[in-house]
Amino acid sequence: MAIDSYKWLPGSFANYYRGLPLQKAEPLPWTPLVKPLEECCFSLVTTAGLYVKDKQPPFDLDGERQNPFWGDPTYRTIPRDVKQGEIGVAHFHINTADLEADVNIVLPVHRFLELEAAGEIGSLAPSHYSVMGYQAYPPNTDEWENHYGPEMAARMKEEGVDAVLLTPV
Amino acid sequence: MPVLARVIEAVGISTVTVTMMPDLAERVGVPRIIGLEFPFGHTLGHAGDREEQTKVIRDALRVLRDARQPNAVEHLPYEWPDFERWKREWHPSEPAPIIAFLIEQRRRARAAE
Numbered sequence: 001m002a003i004d005s006y007k008w009l010p011g012s013f014a015n016y017y018r019g020l021p022l023q024k025a026e027p028l029p030w031t032p033l034v035k036p037l038e039e040c041c042f043s044l045v046t047t048a049g050l051y052v053k054d055k056q057p058p059f060d061l062d063g064e065r066q067n068p069f070w071g072d073p074t075y076r077t078i079p080r081d082v083k084q085g086e087i088g089v090a091h092f093h094i095n096t097a098d099l100e101a102d103v104n105i106v107l108p109v110h111r112f113l114e115l116e117a118a119g120e121i122g123s124l125a126p127s128h129y130s131v132m133g134y135q136a137y138p139p140n141t142d143e144w145e146n147h148y149g150p151e152m153a154a155r156m157k158e159e160g161v162d163a164v165l166l167t168p169v
Numbered sequence: 170m171p172v173l174a175r176v177i178e179a180v181g182i183s184t185v186t187v188t189m190m191p192d193l194a195e196r197v198g199v200p201r202i203i204g205l206e207f208p209f210g211h212t213l214g215h216a217g218d219r220e221e222q223t224k225v226i227r228d229a230l231r232v233l234r235d236a237r238q239p240n241a242v243e244h245l246p247y248e249w250p251d252f253e254r255w256k257r258e259w260h261p262s263e264p265a266p267i268i269a270f271l272i273e274q275r276r277r278a279r280a281a282e
Contacts, residue, residue, distance in 0.1 A: 030239040036234075093268075166174050
């Protein structure tokens with residue numbers, strides 16, 4: 001069974017993505033999971049444009065409005081004890097109403113706390129991460145690759161993270 | 170997002186990516202991919218549906234545990250009801266600036282023909 005990756009897009013956008021000449025990154029990095037899930041420490045990453053209200057600035061949507069060809073490449077750290085009411089969302093490219101009601105559809109901190117309590121995973125790390133998925137047109141993820149990504153990865157290592165769930169939106 | 174998965178995997182952390190566009194992820198190269206036909210902004214399921222979200226997460230954990238080579242892909246068969254409604258509803262209430270720009274550019278090009 002193969003799913004349709006372009007099912008939700010209007011026809012012209014579906015054709016754009018189908019026809020994009022893409023080069024596969026080779027060789028792909030590979031880290032086998034060497035521990036049972038029940039012993040692994042997890043961190044979560046999403047592209048949903050989440051931030052913690054009153055503690056962090058939103059992603060720079062004014063900048064994107066002024067220059068539609070640019071997207072804010074920074075990231076926000078979301079703590080494991082974040083409450084739904086503290087979650088803010090800054091993302092022009094999706095309807096954010098449902099994730100303002102339930103962050104777990106894109107950053108499942110509360111589901112992972114349940115799995116931790118049930119012993120299905122070892123632990124949920126203190127820190128989780130959100131970027132805002134629109135990275136310029138044509139797409140340019142150099143800042144993620146060379147700056148912010150390595151910074152997030154280093155903080156994960158410091159927190160003893162073994163495995164990461166990524167959920168683009 | 171593919172680049173973040175690769176950067177994290179490269180420092181010695183195993184990653185699994187759940188996406189509604191697994192074809193793109195596979196073509197650019199992502200260590201472990203779960204594909205499913207959920208609308209944009211709803212990667213793990215419906216808001217408030219704890220059972221559905223947990224089901225997808227457990228599938229992701231299984232692939233994380235069992236995948237044996239890079240660019241491993243598994244597609245999940247879960248269906249999202251009300252396609253016609255959600256095809257409209259995942260969109261923001263007003264188009265993103267770049268989308269508005271591209272639509273206007275296309276409109277002008279057509280008008281000039």
